[in-house]
Amino acid sequence: MTKVFIIGAGIHPFGRTPERSGLQQGVYAARQALADAGVRWRDVQFAYGGSDSAGNADTMVNELGLTGLPFINVSNGCATGGSALFGAYNAIKSGQFDLGMAVGFDKHPRGAFDPKPADWGLPDWYGETGLMLTTQFFAMKIQRYMAQYGISRMSLARVAEKAFNNGALTPHAWRRSPVDAQSILDAQMVSDPLTKFMFCSPAEGGVSLILASEKRARELGGAMIELKAVAVRSRPPGSFEVFSPALDIERGGSPTSIASRAAFEMAGIGPEEVHVAQLQDTESGAEIMHLAENGFCADGDQERWIADGRTQLTGALPVNTDGGCLACGEPIGASGLRQVYENVMQLGGRAGDRQVSGDPQVGYSHVYGAPGVSGVAILAR
Amino acid sequence: MTSLIPIAPDIFVEGSLSDPAGPQLLAGRHRESGRLVFPCPATGAEAAYEPYALARRGTLWSFTIQRFRPKSPPYAGPEAFEPYAVGYVELPGEIIVESRLTGIPFDRLRIGMPVRLTAQLLDFASGEQRIGFAFTADGNEQ
Numbered sequence: 185m186t187k188v189f190i191i192g193a194g195i196h197p198f199g200r201t202p203e204r205s206g207l208q209q210g211v212y213a214a215r216q217a218l219a220d221a222g223v224r225w226r227d228v229q230f231a232y233g234g235s236d237s238a239g240n241a242d243t244m245v246n247e248l249g250l251t252g253l254p255f256i257n258v259s260n261g262c263a264t265g266g267s268a269l270f271g272a273y274n275a276i277k278s279g280q281f282d283l284g285m286a287v288g289f290d291k292h293p294r295g296a297f298d299p300k301p302a303d304w305g306l307p308d309w310y311g312e313t314g315l316m317l318t319t320q321f322f323a324m325k326i327q328r329y330m331a332q333y334g335i336s337r338m339s340l341a342r343v344a345e346k347a348f349n350n351g352a353l354t355p356h357a358w359r360r361s362p363v364d365a366q367s368i369l370d371a372q373m374v375s376d377p378l379t380k381f382m383f384c385s386p387a388e389g390g391v392s393l394i395l396a397s398e399k400r401a402r403e404l405g406g407a408m409i410e411l412k413a414v415a416v417r418s419r420p421p422g423s424f425e426v427f428s429p430a431l432d433i434e435r436g437g438s439p440t441s442i443a444s445r446a447a448f449e450m451a452g453i454g455p456e457e458v459h460v461a462q463l464q465d466t467e468s469g470a471e472i473m474h475l476a477e478n479g480f481c482a483d484g485d486q487e488r489w490i491a492d493g494r495t496q497l498t499g500a501l502p503v504n505t506d507g508g509c510l511a512c513g514e515p516i517g518a519s520g521l522r523q524v525y526e527n528v529m530q531l532g533g534r535a536g537d538r539q540v541s542g543d544p545q546v547g548y549s550h551v552y553g554a555p556g557v558s559g560v561a562i563l564a565r
Numbered sequence: 566m567t568s569l570i571p572i573a574p575d576i577f578v579e580g581s582l583s584d585p586a587g588p589q590l591l592a593g594r595h596r597e598s599g600r601l602v603f604p605c606p607a608t609g610a611e612a613a614y615e616p617y618a619l620a621r622r623g624t625l626w627s628f629t630i631q632r633f634r635p636k637s638p639p640y641a642g643p644e645a646f647e648p649y650a651v652g653y654v655e656l657p658g659e660i661i662v663e664s665r666l667t668g669i670p671f672d673r674l675r676i677g678m679p680v681r682l683t684a685q686l687l688d689f690a691s692g693e694q695r696i697g698f699a700f701t702a703d704g705n706e707q
Contacts, residue, residue, distance in 0.1 A: 309572040311639020323629035430603035
Protein backbone atom coordinates (compact mmCIF):
# COMPACT_ATOMS: atom_id res chain seq x y z
CA MET A 185 0.00 0.00 0.00
CA THR A 186 1.15 3.51 -0.76
CA LYS A 187 2.11 6.07 1.82
CA VAL A 188 -0.20 9.07 2.10
CA PHE A 189 1.01 12.66 2.07
CA ILE A 190 -0.58 16.01 2.82
CA ILE A 191 0.50 18.24 -0.04
CA GLY A 192 -1.69 21.28 0.51
CA ALA A 193 -3.53 23.02 3.31
CA GLY A 194 -5.95 25.93 3.46
CA ILE A 195 -7.89 27.68 6.18
CA HIS A 196 -10.57 30.32 6.48
CA PRO A 197 -9.94 32.37 9.63
CA PHE A 198 -11.92 31.14 12.61
CA GLY A 199 -14.25 33.33 14.62
CA ARG A 200 -17.18 35.28 13.22
CA THR A 201 -17.51 36.20 9.53
CA PRO A 202 -21.04 37.56 9.03
CA GLU A 203 -20.53 38.16 5.31
CA ARG A 204 -19.77 34.51 4.47
CA SER A 205 -21.84 31.39 4.97
CA GLY A 206 -20.23 28.34 6.47
CA LEU A 207 -20.15 26.71 3.07
CA GLN A 208 -18.39 29.74 1.55
CA GLN A 209 -15.77 29.52 4.28
CA GLY A 210 -15.25 25.90 3.27
CA VAL A 211 -14.87 26.91 -0.38
CA TYR A 212 -12.39 29.63 0.63
CA ALA A 213 -10.30 27.03 2.48
CA ALA A 214 -10.57 24.57 -0.43
CA ARG A 215 -9.28 27.14 -2.94
CA GLN A 216 -6.41 28.04 -0.65
CA ALA A 217 -5.49 24.37 -0.22
CA LEU A 218 -5.56 23.79 -3.99
CA ALA A 219 -3.27 26.78 -4.54
CA ASP A 220 -0.98 25.59 -1.76
CA ALA A 221 -0.70 22.16 -3.38
CA GLY A 222 -0.30 23.61 -6.87
CA VAL A 223 -3.17 21.57 -8.27
CA ARG A 224 -6.50 22.44 -9.89
CA TRP A 225 -9.96 21.40 -8.73
CA ARG A 226 -10.33 19.15 -11.76
CA ASP A 227 -7.26 17.21 -10.61
CA VAL A 228 -9.06 16.26 -7.40
CA GLN A 229 -10.36 12.72 -7.81
CA PHE A 230 -12.57 12.57 -4.72
CA ALA A 231 -13.54 14.58 -1.65
CA TYR A 232 -14.77 13.90 1.86
CA GLY A 233 -16.31 16.81 3.67
CA GLY A 234 -18.81 17.88 6.26
CA SER A 235 -20.26 20.38 8.65
CA ASP A 236 -22.41 19.93 11.72
CA SER A 237 -24.80 22.81 11.19
CA ALA A 238 -23.83 24.68 8.02
CA GLY A 239 -25.16 22.48 5.26
CA ASN A 240 -24.05 19.73 2.89
CA ALA A 241 -20.40 19.85 1.92
CA ASP A 242 -20.99 18.39 -1.54
CA THR A 243 -22.87 21.51 -2.63
CA MET A 244 -19.39 23.08 -2.84
CA VAL A 245 -19.19 21.68 -6.36
CA ASN A 246 -21.51 24.53 -7.41
CA GLU A 247 -18.68 26.95 -6.65
CA LEU A 248 -15.61 24.79 -7.29
CA GLY A 249 -16.78 23.15 -10.50
CA LEU A 250 -18.99 20.32 -11.72
CA THR A 251 -16.24 17.81 -12.39
CA GLY A 252 -18.39 14.84 -11.48
CA LEU A 253 -16.06 13.69 -8.72
CA PRO A 254 -17.34 11.48 -5.90
CA PHE A 255 -17.98 13.83 -2.97
CA ILE A 256 -18.88 12.05 0.27
CA ASN A 257 -20.71 14.06 2.93
CA VAL A 258 -19.49 13.22 6.41
CA SER A 259 -21.59 13.75 9.52
CA ASN A 260 -19.96 12.45 12.66
CA GLY A 261 -20.54 15.06 15.37
CA CYS A 262 -17.40 16.57 16.78
CA ALA A 263 -15.28 14.09 14.82
CA THR A 264 -16.69 15.21 11.45
CA GLY A 265 -13.38 16.69 10.28
CA GLY A 266 -11.38 13.78 11.65
CA SER A 267 -13.72 11.35 9.93
CA ALA A 268 -13.39 13.19 6.61
CA LEU A 269 -9.63 12.84 6.95
CA PHE A 270 -10.05 9.16 7.83
CA GLY A 271 -12.07 8.60 4.65
CA ALA A 272 -9.63 10.49 2.44
CA TYR A 273 -6.62 8.75 3.97
CA ASN A 274 -8.06 5.30 3.33
CA ALA A 275 -9.17 6.14 -0.20
CA ILE A 276 -5.56 6.90 -1.13
CA LYS A 277 -3.99 4.23 1.04
CA SER A 278 -6.07 1.62 -0.75
CA GLY A 279 -4.48 2.60 -4.03
CA GLN A 280 -7.75 3.48 -5.68
CA PHE A 281 -7.03 7.22 -5.89
CA ASP A 282 -3.93 9.45 -6.15
CA LEU A 283 -5.28 12.82 -5.12
CA GLY A 284 -8.17 13.87 -2.93
CA MET A 285 -9.51 16.48 -0.56
CA ALA A 286 -10.74 16.52 3.02
CA VAL A 287 -12.73 19.60 3.94
CA GLY A 288 -14.70 20.75 6.96
CA PHE A 289 -16.51 23.95 7.85
CA ASP A 290 -19.16 25.24 10.20
CA LYS A 291 -21.11 28.22 11.40
CA HIS A 292 -22.88 27.99 14.75
CA PRO A 293 -25.18 30.47 16.44
CA ARG A 294 -23.83 32.36 19.46
CA GLY A 295 -23.86 30.79 22.90
CA ALA A 296 -23.74 27.19 24.01
CA PHE A 297 -25.20 24.37 21.98
CA ASP A 298 -28.83 23.58 22.82
CA PRO A 299 -29.34 19.87 22.34
CA LYS A 300 -32.66 18.04 22.22
CA PRO A 301 -32.90 15.08 24.61
CA ALA A 302 -34.67 12.85 22.07
CA ASP A 303 -31.78 13.28 19.58
CA TRP A 304 -29.53 11.66 22.17
CA GLY A 305 -31.90 8.88 23.20
CA LEU A 306 -32.61 10.61 26.51
CA PRO A 307 -35.91 11.32 28.30
CA ASP A 308 -37.31 14.86 28.32
CA TRP A 309 -36.84 15.26 32.08
CA TYR A 310 -33.07 15.13 31.63
CA GLY A 311 -33.20 18.40 29.72
CA GLU A 312 -36.14 19.90 31.58
CA THR A 313 -34.49 19.62 35.00
CA GLY A 314 -31.25 21.27 33.91
CA LEU A 315 -28.87 18.32 33.67
CA MET A 316 -28.29 18.38 29.92
CA LEU A 317 -25.35 20.76 29.61
CA THR A 318 -21.98 19.91 28.10
CA THR A 319 -20.41 22.46 30.47
CA GLN A 320 -21.50 20.41 33.49
CA PHE A 321 -19.90 17.29 32.08
CA PHE A 322 -16.56 18.97 31.46
CA ALA A 323 -16.64 20.60 34.89
CA MET A 324 -17.38 17.33 36.68
CA LYS A 325 -14.78 15.37 34.75
CA ILE A 326 -11.98 17.81 35.62
CA GLN A 327 -13.28 18.33 39.19
CA ARG A 328 -12.82 14.65 39.93
CA TYR A 329 -9.53 14.51 38.06
CA MET A 330 -8.15 17.45 40.07
CA ALA A 331 -9.10 15.75 43.34
CA GLN A 332 -7.62 12.41 42.26
CA TYR A 333 -4.37 13.67 40.80
CA GLY A 334 -3.62 16.94 42.54
CA ILE A 335 -4.21 19.39 39.70
CA SER A 336 -4.63 23.02 40.84
CA ARG A 337 -6.98 25.70 39.57
CA MET A 338 -3.88 27.71 38.67
CA SER A 339 -2.97 25.01 36.15
CA LEU A 340 -6.40 25.40 34.56
CA ALA A 341 -5.72 29.12 34.27
CA ARG A 342 -2.23 28.56 32.85
CA VAL A 343 -3.63 26.41 30.05
CA ALA A 344 -6.05 29.17 29.02
CA GLU A 345 -3.34 31.83 29.39
CA LYS A 346 -1.11 29.87 27.02
CA ALA A 347 -3.98 29.47 24.55
CA PHE A 348 -4.57 33.22 24.37
CA ASN A 349 -0.84 33.95 24.13
CA ASN A 350 -0.55 31.54 21.19
CA GLY A 351 -3.76 32.85 19.64
CA ALA A 352 -2.30 36.34 19.68
CA LEU A 353 0.45 35.06 17.33
CA THR A 354 -1.89 33.18 14.99
CA PRO A 355 -3.56 34.85 11.99
CA HIS A 356 -6.37 32.25 11.80
CA ALA A 357 -7.23 32.48 15.54
CA TRP A 358 -10.37 34.19 16.83
CA ARG A 359 -9.17 35.40 20.25
CA ARG A 360 -6.03 37.37 19.56
CA SER A 361 -5.43 39.22 22.84
CA PRO A 362 -3.47 37.75 25.75
CA VAL A 363 -5.35 37.30 29.04
CA ASP A 364 -3.31 36.77 32.21
CA ALA A 365 -3.85 33.80 34.51
CA GLN A 366 -5.25 35.85 37.40
CA SER A 367 -7.90 37.46 35.17
CA ILE A 368 -8.83 34.00 33.92
CA LEU A 369 -9.26 32.74 37.51
CA ASP A 370 -11.25 35.83 38.53
CA ALA A 371 -13.58 35.76 35.51
CA GLN A 372 -17.24 34.82 35.79
CA MET A 373 -17.72 31.24 36.96
CA VAL A 374 -19.64 29.14 34.43
CA SER A 375 -19.57 25.71 36.02
CA ASP A 376 -17.19 25.25 38.93
CA PRO A 377 -14.19 25.02 38.73
CA LEU A 378 -14.30 26.48 35.19
CA THR A 379 -14.63 30.20 34.45
CA LYS A 380 -15.75 31.67 31.15
CA PHE A 381 -12.17 32.10 29.87
CA MET A 382 -11.54 28.39 30.43
CA PHE A 383 -14.22 27.33 27.94
CA CYS A 384 -14.12 27.52 24.17
CA SER A 385 -17.12 28.83 22.26
CA PRO A 386 -18.94 27.64 19.18
CA ALA A 387 -17.63 29.63 16.20
CA GLU A 388 -17.16 29.61 12.44
CA GLY A 389 -14.40 28.57 10.10
CA GLY A 390 -13.29 26.23 7.35
CA VAL A 391 -10.27 24.02 6.68
CA SER A 392 -9.23 21.97 3.69
CA LEU A 393 -6.37 19.52 3.15
CA ILE A 394 -5.15 17.99 -0.11
CA LEU A 395 -3.93 14.40 0.19
CA ALA A 396 -1.88 12.48 -2.35
CA SER A 397 -0.22 9.14 -2.88
CA GLU A 398 3.56 9.01 -2.58
CA LYS A 399 3.97 8.81 -6.35
CA ARG A 400 1.76 11.81 -7.00
CA ALA A 401 3.30 13.80 -4.15
CA ARG A 402 6.80 13.25 -5.57
CA GLU A 403 5.67 14.26 -9.06
CA LEU A 404 4.29 17.50 -7.68
CA GLY A 405 7.55 18.11 -5.87
CA GLY A 406 6.37 20.03 -2.83
CA ALA A 407 7.09 19.48 0.86
CA MET A 408 6.68 15.82 1.81
CA ILE A 409 4.59 15.65 4.96
CA GLU A 410 3.42 12.11 5.52
CA LEU A 411 0.12 11.26 7.15
CA LYS A 412 1.47 8.33 9.15
CA ALA A 413 -1.72 7.38 10.94
CA VAL A 414 -5.38 8.29 11.25
CA ALA A 415 -7.51 6.53 13.86
CA VAL A 416 -11.11 7.21 14.85
CA ARG A 417 -12.62 5.41 17.84
CA SER A 418 -15.97 5.46 19.62
CA ARG A 419 -16.39 4.87 23.34
CA PRO A 420 -15.39 1.67 25.15
CA PRO A 421 -17.25 0.31 28.21
CA GLY A 422 -16.91 2.38 31.37
CA SER A 423 -15.93 5.66 29.72
CA PHE A 424 -17.24 8.99 31.04
CA GLU A 425 -19.06 10.94 28.34
CA VAL A 426 -21.22 13.98 27.94
CA PHE A 427 -25.00 13.56 28.53
CA SER A 428 -24.77 10.49 30.77
CA PRO A 429 -27.59 10.16 33.34
CA ALA A 430 -25.55 7.33 34.88
CA LEU A 431 -22.10 5.76 34.62
CA ASP A 432 -20.97 2.18 35.05
CA ILE A 433 -19.54 1.53 38.49
CA GLU A 434 -16.65 -0.27 36.85
CA ARG A 435 -14.63 2.50 35.27
CA GLY A 436 -12.94 1.87 31.93
CA GLY A 437 -10.89 3.59 29.25
CA SER A 438 -11.84 6.43 26.96
CA PRO A 439 -12.31 6.77 23.21
CA THR A 440 -9.20 8.95 23.31
CA SER A 441 -6.98 6.36 24.98
CA ILE A 442 -7.88 3.67 22.44
CA ALA A 443 -7.66 5.99 19.42
CA SER A 444 -4.26 7.18 20.61
CA ARG A 445 -2.88 3.68 21.10
CA ALA A 446 -4.16 2.64 17.67
CA ALA A 447 -2.59 5.67 15.98
CA PHE A 448 0.80 5.24 17.65
CA GLU A 449 0.81 1.57 16.69
CA MET A 450 -0.12 2.41 13.10
CA ALA A 451 2.62 5.05 12.90
CA GLY A 452 5.16 2.80 14.56
CA ILE A 453 6.30 5.49 16.99
CA GLY A 454 5.72 6.39 20.63
CA PRO A 455 4.58 9.56 22.42
CA GLU A 456 8.19 10.50 23.29
CA GLU A 457 8.91 10.98 19.58
CA VAL A 458 6.24 13.66 19.10
CA HIS A 459 7.55 17.23 18.78
CA VAL A 460 4.32 19.22 18.65
CA ALA A 461 0.77 18.27 19.66
CA GLN A 462 -2.71 19.67 19.12
CA LEU A 463 -5.05 18.23 21.77
CA GLN A 464 -8.79 18.77 22.13
CA ASP A 465 -9.22 21.67 24.56
CA THR A 466 -12.94 22.22 24.78
CA GLU A 467 -12.02 23.68 28.14
CA SER A 468 -8.74 24.04 30.04
CA GLY A 469 -9.14 20.80 31.95
CA ALA A 470 -9.62 18.82 28.76
CA GLU A 471 -6.12 19.72 27.56
CA ILE A 472 -4.72 18.60 30.91
CA MET A 473 -6.55 15.27 30.94
CA HIS A 474 -5.90 14.64 27.26
CA LEU A 475 -2.14 14.95 27.80
CA ALA A 476 -2.39 11.78 29.88
CA GLU A 477 -5.13 10.05 27.86
CA ASN A 478 -2.98 10.41 24.74
CA GLY A 479 -0.01 8.88 26.50
CA PHE A 480 2.24 11.93 26.80
CA CYS A 481 2.50 11.82 30.59
CA ALA A 482 1.20 9.95 33.63
CA ASP A 483 -1.92 11.17 35.44
CA GLY A 484 -0.87 13.98 37.75
CA ASP A 485 2.38 14.87 35.98
CA GLN A 486 0.61 17.76 34.28
CA GLU A 487 0.84 19.95 37.38
CA ARG A 488 4.62 19.94 37.11
CA TRP A 489 4.61 20.02 33.29
CA ILE A 490 2.54 23.19 33.24
CA ALA A 491 4.46 24.88 36.05
CA ASP A 492 7.67 24.18 34.11
CA GLY A 493 6.24 25.51 30.84
CA ARG A 494 6.75 22.23 29.00
CA THR A 495 3.62 22.72 26.88
CA GLN A 496 4.41 26.29 25.85
CA LEU A 497 5.76 27.21 22.41
CA THR A 498 9.28 27.15 23.83
CA GLY A 499 8.75 23.96 25.86
CA ALA A 500 9.72 20.34 25.30
CA LEU A 501 6.25 19.46 23.92
CA PRO A 502 4.41 22.55 22.64
CA VAL A 503 0.65 21.92 22.83
CA ASN A 504 -2.06 23.78 20.92
CA THR A 505 0.38 26.06 19.21
CA ASP A 506 -2.32 28.08 17.42
CA GLY A 507 -4.29 28.61 20.62
CA GLY A 508 -6.45 25.53 20.15
CA CYS A 509 -10.20 25.61 20.57
CA LEU A 510 -9.85 28.10 23.43
CA ALA A 511 -8.46 30.78 21.11
CA CYS A 512 -9.89 29.61 17.78
CA GLY A 513 -13.39 28.64 18.89
CA GLU A 514 -14.99 25.39 17.86
CA PRO A 515 -16.73 25.20 14.49
CA ILE A 516 -17.46 21.50 14.85
CA GLY A 517 -16.94 20.40 11.25
CA ALA A 518 -13.66 22.29 10.88
CA SER A 519 -12.08 21.95 14.30
CA GLY A 520 -10.32 18.60 13.91
CA LEU A 521 -8.92 19.59 10.51
CA ARG A 522 -7.63 22.88 11.96
CA GLN A 523 -5.41 20.85 14.27
CA VAL A 524 -3.95 18.96 11.31
CA TYR A 525 -3.55 22.22 9.36
CA GLU A 526 -1.57 23.62 12.28
CA ASN A 527 0.71 20.60 12.34
CA VAL A 528 1.28 20.94 8.58
CA MET A 529 2.34 24.55 9.18
CA GLN A 530 4.61 23.62 12.10
CA LEU A 531 6.32 20.69 10.34
CA GLY A 532 6.74 22.77 7.21
CA GLY A 533 8.38 25.60 9.15
CA ARG A 534 5.56 27.88 7.98
CA ALA A 535 4.00 28.81 11.32
CA GLY A 536 5.36 32.35 11.45
CA ASP A 537 5.51 33.99 14.89
CA ARG A 538 4.25 30.82 16.58
CA GLN A 539 6.75 28.49 14.91
CA VAL A 540 8.17 26.03 17.42
CA SER A 541 11.93 25.71 17.40
CA GLY A 542 14.07 22.62 16.93
CA ASP A 543 12.98 21.62 13.43
CA PRO A 544 9.90 19.56 14.42
CA GLN A 545 9.57 16.25 12.58
CA VAL A 546 6.47 14.68 14.13
CA GLY A 547 3.10 16.32 14.79
CA TYR A 548 0.19 14.77 16.70
CA SER A 549 -3.44 15.87 16.68
CA HIS A 550 -6.41 14.71 18.70
CA VAL A 551 -10.05 15.73 18.38
CA TYR A 552 -12.73 14.59 20.83
CA GLY A 553 -16.42 15.20 21.17
CA ALA A 554 -19.90 14.03 21.95
CA PRO A 555 -21.16 11.38 22.32
CA GLY A 556 -17.74 9.85 22.93
CA VAL A 557 -15.70 9.83 19.75
CA SER A 558 -12.02 10.62 19.24
CA GLY A 559 -9.89 11.05 16.16
CA VAL A 560 -6.09 11.04 16.17
CA ALA A 561 -3.77 11.90 13.27
CA ILE A 562 0.02 11.66 13.25
CA LEU A 563 2.12 13.55 10.70
CA ALA A 564 5.82 13.18 10.03
CA ARG A 565 8.30 14.51 7.55
CA MET B 566 -46.48 15.87 48.00
CA THR B 567 -47.40 12.41 46.74
CA SER B 568 -50.40 13.93 44.95
CA LEU B 569 -47.97 15.69 42.63
CA ILE B 570 -46.70 14.08 39.45
CA PRO B 571 -43.09 12.90 39.19
CA ILE B 572 -40.95 14.30 36.34
CA ALA B 573 -41.44 10.92 34.62
CA PRO B 574 -43.67 7.96 35.53
CA ASP B 575 -40.82 5.48 35.81
CA ILE B 576 -38.21 7.46 37.75
CA PHE B 577 -39.05 6.21 41.23
CA VAL B 578 -39.68 2.70 42.50
CA GLU B 579 -43.44 2.37 42.75
CA GLY B 580 -44.72 3.41 46.16
CA SER B 581 -41.31 4.57 47.36
CA LEU B 582 -42.34 8.25 47.44
CA SER B 583 -44.54 7.47 50.45
CA ASP B 584 -42.08 5.02 52.00
CA PRO B 585 -40.87 6.29 55.41
CA ALA B 586 -37.40 5.03 54.50
CA GLY B 587 -37.33 7.51 51.60
CA PRO B 588 -37.73 7.36 47.83
CA GLN B 589 -35.76 5.02 45.60
CA LEU B 590 -34.69 5.43 41.99
CA LEU B 591 -35.67 2.75 39.51
CA ALA B 592 -32.90 1.32 37.32
CA GLY B 593 -32.90 -1.47 34.79
CA ARG B 594 -30.81 -4.60 35.25
CA HIS B 595 -29.71 -6.45 32.13
CA ARG B 596 -31.01 -9.99 32.47
CA GLU B 597 -27.87 -11.59 31.03
CA SER B 598 -24.93 -9.33 31.88
CA GLY B 599 -26.32 -7.89 35.13
CA ARG B 600 -25.30 -4.39 33.99
CA LEU B 601 -27.38 -1.64 35.57
CA VAL B 602 -28.66 1.33 33.60
CA PHE B 603 -30.52 4.45 34.67
CA PRO B 604 -33.10 5.61 33.77
CA CYS B 605 -34.82 2.24 33.48
CA PRO B 606 -35.43 1.16 29.85
CA ALA B 607 -38.57 -0.72 28.88
CA THR B 608 -39.07 -3.78 31.07
CA GLY B 609 -41.46 -6.68 30.75
CA ALA B 610 -41.32 -10.39 30.05
CA GLU B 611 -39.72 -9.95 26.62
CA ALA B 612 -37.41 -7.07 27.48
CA ALA B 613 -33.67 -7.32 27.99
CA TYR B 614 -33.92 -5.41 31.27
CA GLU B 615 -35.74 -6.08 34.52
CA PRO B 616 -36.62 -3.43 37.13
CA TYR B 617 -34.04 -2.85 39.85
CA ALA B 618 -34.40 -0.61 42.93
CA LEU B 619 -31.24 1.44 43.50
CA ALA B 620 -29.71 2.05 46.92
CA ARG B 621 -30.79 5.22 48.70
CA ARG B 622 -27.32 6.08 49.98
CA GLY B 623 -24.00 6.65 48.33
CA THR B 624 -21.03 8.98 48.14
CA LEU B 625 -20.44 12.06 46.00
CA TRP B 626 -18.27 11.07 43.00
CA SER B 627 -17.98 14.53 41.43
CA PHE B 628 -19.92 17.78 41.35
CA THR B 629 -20.24 21.24 39.85
CA ILE B 630 -22.43 24.32 40.26
CA GLN B 631 -24.69 25.42 37.43
CA ARG B 632 -24.09 29.18 37.57
CA PHE B 633 -26.24 30.39 34.66
CA ARG B 634 -29.76 29.61 33.53
CA PRO B 635 -29.67 26.79 30.96
CA LYS B 636 -31.25 27.41 27.56
CA SER B 637 -34.93 26.66 27.07
CA PRO B 638 -35.69 24.28 25.53
CA PRO B 639 -34.72 21.84 26.83
CA TYR B 640 -34.60 23.47 30.30
CA ALA B 641 -38.13 23.95 31.67
CA GLY B 642 -37.38 25.71 34.97
CA PRO B 643 -38.66 29.17 35.86
CA GLU B 644 -37.21 32.37 34.36
CA ALA B 645 -35.97 33.46 37.78
CA PHE B 646 -32.74 31.56 38.26
CA GLU B 647 -30.80 30.47 41.30
CA PRO B 648 -27.55 28.53 40.83
CA TYR B 649 -27.86 24.88 41.72
CA ALA B 650 -25.45 22.03 42.39
CA VAL B 651 -25.23 18.93 40.22
CA GLY B 652 -23.23 15.82 40.91
CA TYR B 653 -22.58 12.19 40.21
CA VAL B 654 -23.29 9.90 43.15
CA GLU B 655 -21.66 6.51 43.49
CA LEU B 656 -24.10 3.91 44.80
CA PRO B 657 -21.72 1.22 46.08
CA GLY B 658 -21.64 -1.84 43.89
CA GLU B 659 -24.44 -0.53 41.67
CA ILE B 660 -24.02 2.51 39.45
CA ILE B 661 -22.91 6.17 39.44
CA VAL B 662 -25.99 8.31 38.96
CA GLU B 663 -26.22 11.96 37.89
CA SER B 664 -28.47 14.13 40.01
CA ARG B 665 -29.23 17.53 41.37
CA LEU B 666 -27.78 18.12 44.85
CA THR B 667 -29.88 19.93 47.42
CA GLY B 668 -29.55 21.32 50.92
CA ILE B 669 -25.75 21.38 50.90
CA PRO B 670 -23.96 24.75 50.95
CA PHE B 671 -21.81 24.96 47.80
CA ASP B 672 -18.63 25.42 49.82
CA ARG B 673 -19.28 22.18 51.74
CA LEU B 674 -19.48 19.95 48.67
CA ARG B 675 -16.68 17.39 48.76
CA ILE B 676 -15.92 14.36 46.64
CA GLY B 677 -16.49 11.30 48.83
CA MET B 678 -19.07 12.88 51.18
CA PRO B 679 -21.98 10.61 52.13
CA VAL B 680 -25.29 11.54 50.50
CA ARG B 681 -28.80 10.10 50.37
CA LEU B 682 -31.65 10.37 47.90
CA THR B 683 -34.55 12.72 48.50
CA ALA B 684 -37.54 13.93 46.53
CA GLN B 685 -37.26 17.52 45.31
CA LEU B 686 -40.16 19.71 44.32
CA LEU B 687 -39.30 21.38 41.02
CA ASP B 688 -40.97 24.52 39.68
CA PHE B 689 -41.60 24.63 35.96
CA ALA B 690 -41.86 27.78 33.83
CA SER B 691 -45.40 26.64 32.97
CA GLY B 692 -46.38 27.17 36.62
CA GLU B 693 -46.78 23.50 37.45
CA GLN B 694 -44.72 21.66 40.00
CA ARG B 695 -43.38 18.15 39.70
CA ILE B 696 -41.41 15.79 41.85
CA GLY B 697 -37.82 15.31 40.84
CA PHE B 698 -34.95 13.63 42.63
CA ALA B 699 -31.88 15.01 44.33
CA PHE B 700 -29.23 13.87 46.73
CA THR B 701 -28.63 15.64 50.01
CA ALA B 702 -26.08 15.31 52.79
CA ASP B 703 -26.60 12.05 54.66
CA GLY B 704 -27.81 12.69 58.19
CA ASN B 705 -25.19 10.43 59.70
CA GLU B 706 -22.54 12.85 58.60
CA GLN B 707 -24.16 16.15 59.63
